[in-house]
Amino acid sequence: MKENWYDRHLLAYVLDLMCGLKSVSKQRAKVVPLAHGRVLEIGIGTGLNMPHYDRARVNKITGVEPSLQMHHLAQKRIDNAGLKVELVGLSAEKLPLADASFDCIVMTYTLCSIADPMAALKEMRRVLVPGGELFFCEHGRAPDEAVRRWQARLQPAWGCIAGGCQLGRNIPLLITQAGFELRNMEAAYGDGPKPLAYNFWGEAIAPVPA
Numbered sequence: 001m002k003e004n005w006y007d008r009h010l011l012a013y014v015l016d017l018m019c020g021l022k023s024v025s026k027q028r029a030k031v032v033p034l035a036h037g038r039v040l041e042i043g044i045g046t047g048l049n050m051p052h053y054d055r056a057r058v059n060k061i062t063g064v065e066p067s068l069q070m071h072h073l074a075q076k077r078i079d080n081a082g083l084k085v086e087l088v089g090l091s092a093e094k095l096p097l098a099d100a101s102f103d104c105i106v107m108t109y110t111l112c113s114i115a116d117p118m119a120a121l122k123e124m125r126r127v128l129v130p131g132g133e134l135f136f137c138e139h140g141r142a143p144d145e146a147v148r149r150w151q152a153r154l155q156p157a158w159g160c161i162a163g164g165c166q167l168g169r170n171i172p173l174l175i176t177q178a179g180f181e182l183r184n185m186e187a188a189y190g191d192g193p194k195p196l197a198y199n200f201w202g203e204a205i206a207p208v209p210a
Contacts, residue, residue, distance in 0.1 A: 011163050012069040016046040018162070019109055023191035028052050028108050030201050031135040037103030038062075040127060042092045042120070043110030046070050047077030050085075061085045062102070064092050067163075092120035097127045104133040111138050111174065112165045121178030128206040134180060137201040140171040142194060143187075150195040158196075171200045180204035 018024075025048070032052035037059050041049060044063030053061070061083055065071065068089050078085045090096060093116050105124050114120045124134060142148050151167040158167055176182060185202030 007163070008069065012046060012067065012073060014161070015070075015163060016048070016073055019045065020048055021192075023197075024048075024109065025052075027137045027190065027199055027201060031137045031203075032106055032108065033057075034133075034135050034203070035061075035104050035106050038101065040064065040097070040102040040105045040124070042105060042107040042124065043113070044070075044074055044085075044087065045110075047074035047081075049106060049108060050074075050077040050081035050083065053081065053083060055081075055083060058083065062088060062097070064088045064090060064095065066091045091115075092123060094119070095123045095127055099126055100129045100132075102127050102132060103129055104135060106135050108137045109139065111136070111171060112140060112167070112169055113163055115164070117169065117174050118178055121174060121180070125179050125206050130206060130208040132206045134175070134204040134206070135202075136171075136175070136204065137199065138169075138171045139190075139197065139199050140167070140169045142168075142189075142198040144194075147194045147198070154195055167195055175204050179207060181207065 028049055029052050032049045033054045035053060036057040039058055039061045041061055041063045044065045063085055071087055092114055105128060111117050142151060155167055159165060172182060183203045183205055187200045190197040190199045
């Protein structure tokens with residue numbers, strides 16, 4: 001689909017502002033420091049996770065981000081963090097990466113905007129070592145029916161403003177349907193309007209072959 005003027009020139013800065021809010025940063029801080037070894041970050045965006053990584057635990061980060069307009073913002077934060085990071089300008093639905101090549105994956109506020117989330121999650125499972133961890137923090141489908149109705153009402157406009165972001169995705173269901181085992185997941189409303197602020201965070205494990 002051809003990008004419009006907003007997507008080309010403003011979207012990266014709008015998402016950087018929204019995803020850089022203090023309340024969102026607090027959520028990132030719950031999962032990103034857990035990353036270790038060879039790390040794959042799905043949807044590295046503008047590099048907002050960089051300050052949260054524990055440099056003593058990370059060997060290298062491969063950051064996947066299809067929106068090339070975000071790369072220059074991400075590179076600034078990468079340089080400031082002093083981490084070894086490789087930016088890959090491709091979609092998560094078809095990763096040009098070898099099987100079992102990462103110890104863990106970090107995914108924060110990303111699954112909502114991937115066109116085919118199931119394909120992306122299956123690719124993540126493929127590139128993780130058996131028993132490898134997916135550390136995630138996402139927003140999605142609220143537990144309250146009244147809030148879900150508002151998510152549906154807001155979706156058409158919100159999707160245009162926020163780069164195709166889907167407010168009502170059932171994050172835990174998608175992760176488990178892709179073959180991951182959920183561990184230590186928590187969910188709660190965060191700060192801000194409830195239709196935008198129901199968060200899921202925790203850890204999912206890639207299965208070990210029998």
